């Protein structure tokens with residue numbers, strides 16, 4: 536189930552990994568790369584994100600929210616899925632199903 540939450544001015548919906556992969560479509564093969572390349576402000580380096588959850592916002596961007604594998608700091612990575620028209624449409628479909 537997707538819970539609607541407020542995040543700044545954007546609506547943010549919690550989604551499953553499967554839904555994130557569905558939205559990414561053929562780009563889902565990049566998900567592993569994205570997960571291994573998240574910037575950690577404390578490590579000042581690209582790190583692997585662990586224990587993360589997926590969100591989708593109203594712009595169709597998938598957001599990974601988790602912890603740095605090295606130091607445990609909170610890290611967030613936003614993917615620009617919303618810039619892809621087809622991915623954006625699939626994102627809206629996922630959001631609308633859960634409304």
Ligand SMILES: [Zn+2]
Pocket residue numbers: 575576577578579582603604605606607608
């Ligand atoms: Zn770190």
